[in-house]
Structures are given as C-alpha cells and as structure tokens.
Amino acid sequence: MVPMSSKGDGKSCGKLGKEPLVRRLCLKHLTFLVTKIKGEIYSGRDINSNKLVAIKVERVDSKKQVLKLEVAVLKKLQSRIS
Numbered sequence: 001m002v003p004m005s006s007k008g009d010g011k012s013c014g015k016l017g018k019e020p021l022v023r024r025l026c027l028k029h030l031t032f033l034v035t036k037i038k039g040e041i042y043s044g045r046d047i048n049s050n051k052l053v054a055i056k057v058e059r060v061d062s063k064k065q066v067l068k069l070e071v072a073v074l075k076k077l078q079s080r081i082s
Contacts (some may be wrong), residue, residue, distance in 0.1 A: 025055065 025034045025044065032044035034055060042055040058067040 027055075 021035050024047075025032045025033055025042070028065075031047050032053060033047060034042040035043035037043050040057045042057070044053045044055050045051070046053060055072065056067065056070070058065060
C-alpha cells in the first residue's frame, strides 16, 4: 500500500484508449494501470515490473484519515510474518 501525499502524487496520467475503466495512475516514480474495484480501492499492474498490486486512495483533505494508520498496521503484521 502506497500512501499518497498532496505533492502531486496519485494524479491520473490519462485515459487509455476507449476503455473507461482502465486508467494510468502515477505514484511517485511508479506508474500503474488501474481498474477500480470498489469505492477507493483499485486493482493495478506496475507497468515497469508487471507486478499486480492493490491500491487504496484517500483524499488528502479528508476529515478522517485512516490510510496512514492502515499502512502502519500492515507493516507491523508483515514484520511478524517474515
């Protein structure tokens, strides 16, 4: 999960062809082809490594910001597994 900041990260890099469901999303130095799954959750593919990813986004000006907390929890869980 990659948290997005207000510094231009997470901007849409444009539509791809005629398919409205597939978009190009730029996060920092990575570019993904994404399809919305539900709400603010997307399925994507890193166009450089071809790896499948899940992306969850949250508005920077959201009153309830939970994404940073979710990232911290996932990192703790991953450290216990490895």
